[in-house]
Amino acid sequence: MPLQPERYKIMNNDQRWARGERVRPEQAPRWERSVIEKLATESIKEQRRSRRWGIFFKLLGFGYFAAVLVLAFGKGLLNFPLGEAEKHTAIIDVSGPIAIGEPANADRIVAGVKAAFEDENTAGVILRINSPGGSPVQSGRIFDEVRRLRAEHSETPLYAVIEDLCASGGYYIAAAADQIFADKASLVGSIGVRSGGFGFVDTMEKLGVERRLITSGNNKAFLDPFSPLKDDEVNHMESLLADIHEQFKSVVREGRGDALSDDEDVFNGLIWTGEQAVANGLVDKIGSEMTVAREIFDAEKLVNFTPQDGLLSQITDGVGVSFASGLVSRLSNLNIGY
Template structure:
């Protein structure tokens, strides 16, 4: 004989199973969360210990790592601009240390740059002139690898001589400013430009407004003044070696071989050849300022840390 409550037992059993499933999933999620935090804190501890080790190691700031007479090397690599590897501060710091070293027989400025800021290039040019006057017995030679254009050549012009590979690209003695104009595109899209200024020319050359002839004329005057400064520096540095041809200052570039014919380059040689055959000190010591190990660590691991935090918090990776 069945008891009165027996028909309800299957329903009770289903309810209990549901509770057990929920408890099991909750426990599993908690384990996963605990595992993520464990991985995160272990990684954080590893990074902390690695950072301590990095701080204990000396930074790579260049210098005489070998004893005896040597050729000092300073690299100019990439865009010449403030805050970059090829900033005036970095280049000048390396040059000063190179000239101040008592074992320096000569300095090589190895350049691989498409150019950049005329201000930064001018700073380096002036400092080279100052250092050559202060240390007249130490020559400085510019050696071009792939490219020495625009601001890169501005700097090279201050050297005693310029050497390049026959296929190197040199020149681009000119100044430019570029941008875009979106006026027609805005008209087609029905977008209205609202530009409010205090000062008649404050918004000149705004890419979303029609260009005005007087604004274009003004900026061309500025570019012309900077170009004249560039030309003056090149003529002062290269002197009578330059071919008397206005095309030199047109912004064109040439190969190393063509540059020799135009007086832009003095010879074809690599940095090691100049150190051995011109300076007479085959041992090359790199004085290029390098980032501290910790700075490089922070730069390379910044995104990794962000991705780790995103994983722990259940977010996507930063790419």
């Protein structure tokens, strides 16, 4: 039966939509238009949220990258010159025990000295020392390399400045400088060699523990802490220490030259105050790094060239290497140091 025109006219839009007839958007039912508007609004909001999160993660990534650079390259990034660079005094810190696995090791100190000499704006280099000493080998390597670099860059002076303590291997390194400055209350010297350890023979007897040791070579168990001490072993160790002591004295004489006192007591292992060290020739003058930078180098700006480890390296080295090397050195009777 054909559709009556009159009936079609009286039908509303909802009725026409229900019958599947096409209607213009403005004629669509109100609930459908509301749903479409909500979907469009939510879509726009979601796009805005995604854009904001994208910006956030980009900034986070940039911040992480910047932090990695700072941790990897240390203070060098902060000293990047802007515009015309001014002359500065380069500082290399020799702090704490001088040994492999410690901040004051030969590789690190030499790298800092090399970078300082090669910087075209360096007016002078200062070894700022606060160390009780340490490894004769590490101290010797630093001394030799500092002297070599000093010869290659003869136009750039190198001074040592002592803070609280400059003993043993610390003074070995200081002897490589053109001049040595110290505070009047600084402790300087201890030019000697030592070796220490422990013996557990009586303890093992009291505990009823039997020592079983098999070697090939009469002296392979040299100064074994669980075996009785032998006179020939002691005599040999004393000869080793005496030889290393002579090497130390030779380096000090070479570095200090005519400034050093003729009194052999400066080599007996004692320490001296800064004022006393000036009197016996171990120190040239009383002063600080600022004294040297201002009055000698005429460059008051201080730039630290001491290489810095990244955060992760500091944690792993500090917990692993230092603990292991410290434990071994305390149990071994072959622990020789300045």
